[in-house]
Amino acid sequence: MGQRTAPAPQSAHAPQPAPAPQAEPASEAGLEEHFERTIAAEARVEPRDWMPDGYRKTMIRQIAQHAHSEIIGMQPEGNWITRAPSLRRKAILLAKVQDEAGHGLYLYSAAETLGADRADLTEKLITGRQKYSSIFNYPTLSYTDVGVIGWLVDGAAICNQVPLCRSSYGPYARAMIRICKEESFHQRQGYELLMTMMRGTAAQQAMVQDSVDRWWWPSLMMFGPPDADSPNTAQSMAWKVKRHTNDELRQRFVDMTVPQADALGVSLPDPELRWNTGRGHYDFGAIDWDEFKRVISGGGPCNAQRVARRRSAHEAGAWVREAAAAHARKTTTPYPERIGATGGAPRD
């Protein structure tokens, strides 16, 4: 993509050409030093600040992947909205999937402050040029998967996301604060659903266990490759884009989840899982990183289906976007007419 160092002004909080400096012209080194000082002081980097190209690129990639994950993440659970077993469960699931859409939009909004273009990001997603979380390439085979996704997948997401509320990039950190507040409902509704099922028949309990067996390992993979294979981690930590390593967060998730599994009455599918008194953490078995690599590079059970669904929604919605734009051109109020650069301006 055109990684612009000075993106076109498209938002008041997006980078714009700074006014002609009245003080001495800032040198690249001086700007870089100021950026480093901002990071070191735990202050936030804001959209119109100078930032190294690598930082901008990293942030756009991370935020876009995160946004895509939220949007694609609507599909596995959306699959069960029409078949949720009661009006109560349907309303909850609908609200949850709406939240995922909202989270995607908060994040696209944050990415745009860095000069990324929304339509361009969508295009990259539906042509497979940008990735999303590997977890959403697994199928939701039963209704209990909805509960397990809330408990484990959203639980893992919370583990990942809470530290991101302190990300050095201001708009991303603010979006994460909003998202984390809402994720708590997601996890609790999932766990409550599972508790209800576990009070049911032996068949219902078996359904829960089956879902846990299928989602446990993919949930652990959500934290990304082990630290030794994560070459970008060091730079991301230095920039305070990332606050903990993948392995630290994965361990935190395992430690939090084991007692929850006990309380629920399910077993986690790992014979090597046991408390290590010396470490003060749970030990767990080896993760199948070949599977992770296969799924992330397109070979998971649902990759093609997820992207195709997103593409068809986008294409089937084109007439709505065109009709709304045509309507706006006819009836628009003075301000939007003046937004030539960002669209909405009449061409005649």
Add this chain to the structure above:
Amino acid sequence: MTESRSEWALWEVFIRGKRGLNHVHVGSLHAADAQMALHHARDLYTRRNEGVSIWVVPSAAITASSPDEKDPFFAPSGDKVYRHPTFYEIPSDVPHM
């Protein structure tokens, strides 16, 4: 296909959380016109009663200062310590000051 989307302008969203508070910037969204921007803002930023009032402003209509803290734009207030109450020394036994 994507051109039709980019025709939707970018809008900044400001929300008054409750009576007595200022509107605060919460983010942005795309919409074809002002009415749609308001509806999208409601759906996106107030799903849990976060607001009693919404402003939407075309992003292109906003003029912003440079945020750099060393910006000479903010220099005029930098050296006027006498604008702050703590500049003045008052004996501690003087009441109600």
